[in-house]
Amino acid sequence: MFKYIFHVIVSEDGSVPKIKSYELVTEELVLQALWNDKGQNAKVLSWEIKEFTSKGDGYMSVVASIVIKYKENGKELDESxxxxxxxxxxxxxxxDLAGYMIARESVIFSSVIGNMSKHLRKLGLPPIKTPKIYARSLSKEREAFVTENLRKQGFVMHDRKKGQDLNHAILVLEELGRFHASSLLLEDTIAPKTFVETFDHFQTQVECTIKYLSEIPKYKKCVQWLKANIDSVGHYYLDGNTPKEPFDVLVHGDCWTNNMLFKYNSKNKPEDVRFVDLQCSRKASPASDIAYFIFTSLNGEIRSSYMKELLLSYYQSFTRILILARKKIPFKFKELEGELEKKKIYGLICGIMIVVGALFVEGEDEMYNLEGFSDDKLDEFADEQVKHFQKIAEREGSFKDRFLSLFDDMLTSPVFEIQ
Structure with a gap:
């Protein structure tokens, strides 16, 4: 079948990258993707693998692009x-976690999101805004899946170092509302299983945070709370990922700037959004997604000035779908506000991890190196985190304002009172 097909692997500078994972892109996977997209009249002529993301854009997988030259109805065409x-x-x-997460994400895309979108179409509404999936491999240690290339449609990633403005945030929260509500239309049970529940690295980040805040008198209360709760950080994180009626929906699970793409109009205003990276999707409180997003992807000014407006945008989008489907709305707006207040600790933990661990990295030496990671190197990994934090904290720029804004909520929220 593949007698005349050839492929090459190239990086942006034309060199051949030494990435073992590229071996998982098989001719069968390529053909399956093309046929599911274009139909079985499409004939593959050649294909190549190209680097697609920047260093630091992902830790649990390798992401690349596949450029295919093919023939259909006598015409030679290309697709990526x-x-x-x-x-x-x-x-x-x-x-094992990495393979499991990729296989699980492919199931979320193909089955769960697909069924959620079917329910929306029955209501005359557009499907969930995620990329289409065209092919997958679930074989152990060969996990892979292929989706449409949203860049070709004009979708781009927002600068992770800049907090999203109100227009971006409203788009995200409106789509989160659709995402959460449509999951309630499913009759199937969605397993709440999530990633490994070991959180030693959280404690390292909290220790660094305590040291950093101790030099600023304004945040004395924050330091006291963090010291009193440093051994409970993992518990708070798990609690944030645990569904409790009536707050029980399918959540994105990793809802921050790097996991969403935006499309802009001629005036550079965002007009559409797509969610990507659903590997952490699970059953949890909708407030978990909201807290994760507002603490990792918005600056303090947007959070404090527009929180009510943003939450209303979410709730209106959420309830609209349930009203159209003639389903009971599981919670009132006031109840959602209270639930979000309870999830602030979860949001703070996520904010610390993302702001320090991903938002402000600038070189490969500042990125967490998981290539040689093994269980006997946990202490080395913790030391690397400390050095990473210190280097970023000493740099001039927007890190300080963005990081400290996470703790401004602690100063006024009763959630952070020491019992």
Whole structure:
């Protein structure tokens, strides 16, 4: 079948990258993707794998693009797709997790999101705004899946170092409302299983945070709370990921700037959004997604000035779908406000991890290196986190304002009172 097909692997500078995961892109996977997109009259002529993301854009997988030249109805054409691959790292507790997460994400895309979108179409509404999935492999240690390339439609990533403005945030929260509500239309049970529940690295980040805040008198209350609760950080994180009636929906699970793409109009105003990276999607409180997003992706000014407006945008989008479907609305707006207040600790933990660990990295030496990670190197990994935090904290720029704004909520919220 593939007698005349050839492929090459190239990086942006024309060199051949040494990425073992690229071996998982098979001719069968490529053909499956093309046929599911274009139909079985399409004939593959050649294909190549190209680097697609920047360093620091993802830790649990390898993402690349597949550029295919094909023939259909006598015409030679080309198309590109995005492929997510098992990173094939050395054996550790992270190894099986990486493969599991990729396989699970492909199921979320193909089955769960697909069924949610079917329910929306019945109501005359557009589907959930995620990329279409065209092919996948679920074989152990060969996990991979192929989706449409949203860049071709004009979608781009927002600068992760800049907090999203009100227009971006409203788009995100309106789509989150649709996402959460449509999950309630499913009759199928969505397993709440999530990633490994070991959080030693959280404690390292909190220790660094305490040291940093101790030099600023304004945040004395924050330091006291963090010291009193440093051993409970993992518990708070797990609690944030646990569904409790009536707050029980399918959540994105990793809802921050890097996991969404925006499309802009001629005036550079965002007009559409797409959610990507659903590998952490699970059943949880809708406030978990909201807290995760507002603490990781918005600056303090937007959070404090527009929180009511943003939450109303979410709630109106959420309830609209349930009203059209003649389903009971599980909670009132006031109840959602109260639930979000309870999830502020979860949002703070996520904010610390993302702002320090991903938003402000500038070079490869500041990125967490998981390539050689193994269970016997946990202490080395913790030391690396400390050095990473110190380097970013000493740099001039917007990190300080963005990071400290996470704790301004602690100064006024009763959630952070020491019992």
């Amino acid at each position: 797709y995005v492929v997510k691959l098992n990173p094939l790292r050395p054996a550790s507790s992270m190894t």
